[in-house]
Amino acid sequence: MMFCPLKRWTPASAGALALGLTMLLGLAGCTDDGSQDDILDVAFQSQVSNLDRTFTTKREYIILSQLIDDFLFDVDPETLKYEPLLAKSYEFINDTTLDVTLRDGVKFHDGSTLSVKDVLYTYNFVLDPDNGARANRNVSDWLESVEQIGPMTVRFHLSYPYPLALRDMAVTVPIRKAGSYTVDGELDKSALVTRENGLGPYEVVHFLPGREVMLKRFEDYYDGSPKGKPAIRQIRIHTISDWGSAQAGILAGELDWLYNVPGDIARNLDASGYAKRLVGPSMRIGFLQLDAAGLTGENAPLTDLRVRRAVNHAINRQSIVENLVGAGASLIATSCNPVQFGCETDVQRYPYDPRKARELLTEAGYPDGFPLTLWAYRDPYVAEAMAQDLRDVGIDVSLRYVPLPVLNKARSAGEIPAYFGTWGAGGTADVAATLSVMWNMNTDRNLAQDPLIAKLVASAERTQVKETRRQLYSRALKRIADQAYWAPLYVFPQNYVVNKRLGFPVPSDGLPRLYLTHWRSDGDSTSGDRASGGTVGNKGGN
Structure with a gap:
C-alpha cells in the first residue's frame, strides 16, 4: 500500500488543504496509511498558555493536567x-x-x-x-x-x-x-508556567505557549496506578481556533482527535469516511432560570407561581432536543444531571402543553401575555426556539443574546428576569456541585432566593451520611420543581471526532482521559478498550 508520512500540522497547511475538494480528497487518501511514529495529534480550540493548572479551571488545562499531573x-x-x-x-x-x-x-x-x-x-x-x-x-x-x-x-x-x-x-x-x-x-507563582515536574503518565518535552505542547510517555510511571500505563508513546496538542482548519487536519490524517465538536461538523466528518464521530454524555445541563424573587421588580409576572408553571408548559423540550441539539442529549425534568448522586428525578413535571400554559397565564391575570426579556449567551438557535415557544402562548419575548461576562454583570445587578443558562458542575457526579453553587443565598445565580432550599442544601454539605444527604437533596429538588423556579431542559451531549484507527473510551462525565487511548490493530472494531500498557496497533498501517 501507499505510505504517506505524517506532516507536521500547522493552520497554514490546513488552509492550503481547504482550497479545493480535489486536494482534500487526495490527501485524505493517506488517512488510513499514515506515519508509524506513534504520535497522537489532538486539537484544542482554546490556547494553552502555561503548563500549571494550579491557577486555572479552564477545561483544556484540566485535560492536560490529567496527562502530566x-x-x-x-x-x-x-x-x-x-x-x-x-x-x-x-x-x-x-x-x-x-x-x-x-x-x-x-x-x-x-x-x-x-x-x-x-x-x-x-x-x-x-x-x-x-x-x-x-x-x-x-x-x-x-x-x-x-x-x-x-x-x-x-x-x-x-x-x-x-x-x-x-x-x-x-x-x-x-x-x-x-x-x-x-x-x-x-x-514565584509562575515557576511552573513553562516547565513542569509532575507525577502523571506523560511528561512535557516541548512547549510553545499558545501553540503546541509535546508530551512523551513517562517510562518510570508507577505500577499499580488506576490510570494504567499509556499505550501511545507521544501526544502532541495543537491550538486550532477555527473549525475549518480542524476539519482539514482531520481529513488529511494530520489530526487524530477533536472534542466539543459542533454536531453538524461531527456528522459531516463522520460521513466522509475518513474519521469517526463518537457521542457521549456530559455533566452539563441546560435550563431556563426565572426571576421568582422579583429581583427585577417586586410584582414582576414571574413572581407568580402560575406564570412560572406556564413558562414550563410552553417550552417544547422534546422538539428542541430532537431537532436542534441532536444525538446524545437527554431530557431532564429536574434541576440536576440524573447521573449525579442525590439527583432526585421523582419531581413535579411540566409536559409540553401550550393550552395549559395559556390557561395559567389567564388565571394569573395575563390573558394577553406580558413583555419578557430572555437573556442568553450561547446556542442562539436553542434560545430562539424557546423564545418562539413562549411567544406562541402570548408572552411578548425579546431575546437578548450577549457574551457571558455581560450576562453575568447584568445578573449581578438584578436586571435579568429570565435567562437560558448551563452548568457543568465541574464534571462532578454529585448534586452538591450544582445545588451548592446555584441555590445558596449569597449568589446572584439564585433568582428564587428561597431560604428553605438554601438551608436544605447547606445541611446536606455538612454530613458524611449518604442517606441523610439523599433525603435533604430530594426535598430541595422537589421544592424547586414544585415552585417552577427553573425550567429544566436537557443534558448536553459531547461530540468527539477521532481517527478511525484510534481507540478512545468515551467518558461518562465528559472529561476526556487521553492516557486511555490506543491505536487499534487491523480488524479491531472496538473503540472503547481501556489501554493498560503497551502499544495496541499504531496510527498508520500498510
Whole structure:
C-alpha cells in the first residue's frame, strides 16, 4: 500500500488543504496509511498558555493536567467513584479526620521520589490565600490543617464533615514537589508556567505557549496506578481556533482527535469516511432560570407561581432536543444531571402543553401575555426556539443574546428576569456541585432566593451520611420543581471526532482521559478498550 508520512500540522497547511475538494480528497487518501511514529495529534480550540493548572479551571488545562499531573485520588471514568491514586489507602478516623497513606516508589518527572513533605507543601500552599491557588476557595472552607503522622502518612483535619473532600482532592489539587514555587528563595507563582515536574503518565518535552505542547510517555510511571500505563508513546496538542482548519487536519490524517465538536461538523466528518464521530454524555445541563424573587421588580409576572408553571408548559423540550441539539442529549425534568448522586428525578413535571400554559397565564391575570426579556449567551438557535415557544402562548419575548461576562454583570445587578443558562458542575457526579453553587443565598445565580432550599442544601454539605444527604437533596429538588423556579431542559451531549484507527473510551462525565487511548490493530472494531500498557496497533498501517 501507499505510505504517506505524517506532516507536521500547522493552520497554514490546513488552509492550503481547504482550497479545493480535489486536494482534500487526495490527501485524505493517506488517512488510513499514515506515519508509524506513534504520535497522537489532538486539537484544542482554546490556547494553552502555561503548563500549571494550579491557577486555572479552564477545561483544556484540566485535560492536560490529567496527562502530566497526579492527585491523591482519582475519579474512576466508568463508575465515577473516587479511588486512591497517589494514595495507597485512606481511612476516615472520624467525620473530620482523614488519614492518607502514600504509595511507595512514585517518581516525579525529574526522577525524585514522592514523599509526605511534597503533599504537606502542596496543601499548605493551596491553603494560603496569598498564593492565589484556584482551589483555595473550596479547600480552605473545609480543610483546617494537614500534618505528618507516619513515614508515608498524612492526616487531614477537616473543619466540618464535608462529603466532597475526596472529590476536591481528586480534581482540584495536583501534587507538587516541595519548593516548586520558590525561586532564589522567593515565591514565584509562575515557576511552573513553562516547565513542569509532575507525577502523571506523560511528561512535557516541548512547549510553545499558545501553540503546541509535546508530551512523551513517562517510562518510570508507577505500577499499580488506576490510570494504567499509556499505550501511545507521544501526544502532541495543537491550538486550532477555527473549525475549518480542524476539519482539514482531520481529513488529511494530520489530526487524530477533536472534542466539543459542533454536531453538524461531527456528522459531516463522520460521513466522509475518513474519521469517526463518537457521542457521549456530559455533566452539563441546560435550563431556563426565572426571576421568582422579583429581583427585577417586586410584582414582576414571574413572581407568580402560575406564570412560572406556564413558562414550563410552553417550552417544547422534546422538539428542541430532537431537532436542534441532536444525538446524545437527554431530557431532564429536574434541576440536576440524573447521573449525579442525590439527583432526585421523582419531581413535579411540566409536559409540553401550550393550552395549559395559556390557561395559567389567564388565571394569573395575563390573558394577553406580558413583555419578557430572555437573556442568553450561547446556542442562539436553542434560545430562539424557546423564545418562539413562549411567544406562541402570548408572552411578548425579546431575546437578548450577549457574551457571558455581560450576562453575568447584568445578573449581578438584578436586571435579568429570565435567562437560558448551563452548568457543568465541574464534571462532578454529585448534586452538591450544582445545588451548592446555584441555590445558596449569597449568589446572584439564585433568582428564587428561597431560604428553605438554601438551608436544605447547606445541611446536606455538612454530613458524611449518604442517606441523610439523599433525603435533604430530594426535598430541595422537589421544592424547586414544585415552585417552577427553573425550567429544566436537557443534558448536553459531547461530540468527539477521532481517527478511525484510534481507540478512545468515551467518558461518562465528559472529561476526556487521553492516557486511555490506543491505536487499534487491523480488524479491531472496538473503540472503547481501556489501554493498560503497551502499544495496541499504531496510527498508520500498510
